[in-house]
Amino acid sequence: MNSSIDLSVNLAGMPMDNPIVPASGTFGFGKEFSEFYDINILGSFSFKGTTRDSRFGNPTPRIAECESGMINAVGLQNPGIEAIIAHELPAMKAYFHKPVVANISGFSLEEYVYCCERIDEQEQVGIIEVNVSCPNVKHGGMSFGTSPEAAAEVTRAVKAVTTKPVFIKLTPNVTDIVSIAKACEEAGADGICLINTLLGMRIDLKRRRPVIANVMGGFSGPAVFPVAVRMVHQVSKVCNIPIMGCGGVSTAADVIEMMMAGATAVQVGSANLKNPYACKEIIENLPIEMERLGITKLSDIIGIV
Amino acid sequence: MFKRNQYIIQKNVELAPMVYCMVLQGDTQYITHPGQFVEVELPGLYLRRPISVCDWDETTLTLIYKVVGQGTDLMSVLCEGTELDLLTGLGNGFDTSVRTRHPLLVGGGVGVPPLYKLCKQLIAEGKRPTVILGFNTADEAFYFNEFCALGIEVFVSTADGSGGTPGFVTDAMAANNVLYDYVYSCGPLPMLKAVAAMTPTEGQYSFEERMGCGFGACVGCSMMTKNGSKRVCKEGPVFTKEEVIWD
Numbered sequence: 001m002n003s004s005i006d007l008s009v010n011l012a013g014m015p016m017d018n019p020i021v022p023a024s025g026t027f028g029f030g031k032e033f034s035e036f037y038d039i040n041i042l043g044s045f046s047f048k049g050t051t052r053d054s055r056f057g058n059p060t061p062r063i064a065e066c067e068s069g070m071i072n073a074v075g076l077q078n079p080g081i082e083a084i085i086a087h088e089l090p091a092m093k094a095y096f097h098k099p100v101v102a103n104i105s106g107f108s109l110e111e112y113v114y115c116c117e118r119i120d121e122q123e124q125v126g127i128i129e130v131n132v133s134c135p136n137v138k139h140g141g142m143s144f145g146t147s148p149e150a151a152a153e154v155t156r157a158v159k160a161v162t163t164k165p166v167f168i169k170l171t172p173n174v175t176d177i178v179s180i181a182k183a184c185e186e187a188g189a190d191g192i193c194l195i196n197t198l199l200g201m202r203i204d205l206k207r208r209r210p211v212i213a214n215v216m217g218g219f220s221g222p223a224v225f226p227v228a229v230r231m232v233h234q235v236s237k238v239c240n241i242p243i244m245g246c247g248g249v250s251t252a253a254d255v256i257e258m259m260m261a262g263a264t265a266v267q268v269g270s271a272n273l274k275n276p277y278a279c280k281e282i283i284e285n286l287p288i289e290m291e292r293l294g295i296t297k298l299s300d301i302i303g304i305v
Numbered sequence: 306m307f308k309r310n311q312y313i314i315q316k317n318v319e320l321a322p323m324v325y326c327m328v329l330q331g332d333t334q335y336i337t338h339p340g341q342f343v344e345v346e347l348p349g350l351y352l353r354r355p356i357s358v359c360d361w362d363e364t365t366l367t368l369i370y371k372v373v374g375q376g377t378d379l380m381s382v383l384c385e386g387t388e389l390d391l392l393t394g395l396g397n398g399f400d401t402s403v404r405t406r407h408p409l410l411v412g413g414g415v416g417v418p419p420l421y422k423l424c425k426q427l428i429a430e431g432k433r434p435t436v437i438l439g440f441n442t443a444d445e446a447f448y449f450n451e452f453c454a455l456g457i458e459v460f461v462s463t464a465d466g467s468g469g470t471p472g473f474v475t476d477a478m479a480a481n482n483v484l485y486d487y488v489y490s491c492g493p494l495p496m497l498k499a500v501a502a503m504t505p506t507e508g509q510y511s512f513e514e515r516m517g518c519g520f521g522a523c524v525g526c527s528m529m530t531k532n533g534s535k536r537v538c539k540e541g542p543v544f545t546k547e548e549v550i551w552d
Binding site: 025026027028032033035036048056057060061062063064065066067068069070072074077221222270272273274275276277 | 306307308309346350351352353375376392514515516517518520521522523524525526527528529534539
């Protein structure tokens, strides 16, 4: 293998050994995966979506099998931001020594502001990822991420109370992703993460009922990869802030494709649940895939298409 | 500890209508407790399928599963010699270190398999278990002879009355006046509830839930307990009677 191959990227000022970031909600706080491999090989990881108060989430069943993917309706189960600051982040120090991506969710502007302000104070946090998109939580109907104005409002409010780079994680369940991304950029976002899951549903034919107790959930996995590549490409053509590409990434080739579409870093989600070594294997295979494609410096291909 | 490894199918045979026994050869060192489960990767399916471990030794593990959907249907047609990718050592499993001399093991349907290794282990530890197995019909019964071969008392109930005590496991318990000082149980939720309600003793109950990953990452299989939210795949599938919210 060519030792001059360079996997490093710089994500909104955060230097990373490689662009691989396990996606929020598929990696917990990293502990389970640290039993499989040393997770310090990752570029970073995005921890489980955090809200102000602890949440049990949706009733079960919360998971459904799909062709080349899955649906989840976990419903943002998490212990609440104070418990995460008091317990999860200190515990994480034992097995992860890089800046982490903090995924923050909220059901009101005030909640986003409170959580982002608190998490911004934590030294282990490198980037704040604001989830304005979670489609599987039924609170008030529309999510902030479905209108440019609401997404921009969250961005502005969060930027006013934070010092760290803020990435807005967008939902693909909209008519015009570009206008929403652009509104976030204009409101001061340091980056965009896309895409979150696509709203989906399965039916149990024997029981004649939805498989998932919440009826609908977020569809993810390799089946959504082309949608993600398309949206990353569209957004990268009009925005000048970095993009974390996310959606169905399972292989090193997928990572390269996502970067060519415009992503600076690449999140890996459902693949971790199917294969706990997915990110490790992708990082190991990246240099091989790059050599095959004549790429020596991975950051050179960002947005090349 | 849990690990991913490759296993070769040594045997995959039908034990009863729609119930299969699969013996796999491979590394079993991460399976430490009866009642733990494995996650089986199947060709053409995205998510792995969680299956309880019926028995294991140094080089093989036995899975007994019922065909209930796409995944188990696919499993049932796999041939000897096929290689499968498994995560092993998942879940907490049953704890046999508790104080008991005469444990009662109550299994219903595909809740029966994990009780087999548990039973063997309890006997090896010098305890005297009694086993109650519940099935829908006598035709669907399996592993009765295997349990009997362990030299213990085994009672069966069938819902249609075609074998053993007519009715449910609780009817077999009442009909046979079994003496016990602890309960281990695995089966459908209504059965677990009935067993817990009928027995005055402490016990351990194994639950099931649809899972995403099987190793605690996705929190798809959460269950609320008296000690807060627990993952059926990680802190479970076995919970003590007192921590379960039964209503």
